[in-house]
Amino acid sequence: MTRYDEAVDTVLAAARQRRPFAVTALAVHGVMTGVLDREHGARLNSFDLVTPDGQPVRWALNVLHGAALTDPVCGPNLALDLLGAAADEGISVYLYGSTEQTLDRLVLNLQNQLPMLKIAGREASKFRTARPGEGEEIAARIRASGARIVLVGLGCPRQEVFVHAMRPLLPMPLLAVGAAFDFHAGNLRRPPVWMRKRGLEWLWRLALEPRRLWRRYLLLNPHYLLLLAAQWARLRPVPPMPPTTDRPTEFPV
Template structure:
């Protein structure tokens, strides 16, 4: 598996901050969009994800995954609790968070204006069909070079190379990935070795923009209550995530803020990648 998890050179921007051992970038939408566009224009490998509390905690509880996350070029604060952490721990002064769904809406008009096609990877065939139609209607001139549904299983290096070949031959200049956390981050990081273009793990953006799922009202998002909205919609699937991880996140954040715990980020760019990757 020489291609997967090989050490890759990473930029070391001064926006990265330690949140419970996970390096999160203190950036706004404008900076995030410009960084992704620059990588798309230059045809260079680039990995981006937007992490909410659950995403951060996957890195806290799994050192191998933390190392993978800390090898991403850009990790944005998705939701108020992660924005609050950056402001509390590092005085970042951020006025907004940077979510995957909203980033998509701000990025795609710029991609369309510069004639940079996108590729959609993940979710189900039905969602991709609705999403493609919705994005083309919402963003005139947007080129969707291809769309590929998740197989909901794992794949080895040969299959990853085949996926990369399909993406490359489509002419896409960026890939939006929606496989759920942490599967999408594992996939994006592994595929970085094979593709000279940005890979963006955008979470529930596919379901939201395809009209398959409703976003939390603005007032709930502003108060850091998006998790409560999601829990009400999918209680059986999400109760463990939110009712167990949220208190753990707050406790760990308090410990770091008080200096009781000094989490060390794992070395960036050197995670031990799995032999198989979720696709």
């Protein structure tokens, strides 16, 4: 059980208390990264809050676990709701990821939509692996900015690896928000509501970016449905996850 308001309240509480808190919103692709890579699955299980990003994950939680979720909690919507609440409370945020051009558009749109929002800092992705000690340097810049919430837009699963690595270094919530930066910057269009309600957001994304996303959706989606059916029929027991790993020595920045 998680709704948007519950997730926002939980993150804000961690920000007020200045304590580490790792959040991600997982769609089918994100779930399957944890299924196919058990080490990454253990990493995801160590997060403080994981929300269902899209109808297929919500349906699975309801069918397999009786979660009684009435709506998904999607990364782009959660990010905007959280930023609005942070603006109301005067809690400053830090934006990490994507490109400088996207961040320029994102900041402009957020300032127009949420004029009271305090953006303490921003940092584009380097699109490479962190060098030794770089995580501590990034954490020092974020702390020095005065931010109390960090939004991370590096794409799945890079953003979850980054959040997991940075969580021990920062006394504040870190949220992996997927394509939220691109959506709110205006780089990508959200599908119509009727498609989202019917679990067809993947089809919309595939139509927009077929070359980049065809493997993700045309291979992983059927695999997800097969595993879901097997688990529902009790044909595939859920194996225990290995213990969560320590902060990785290599992670994306």
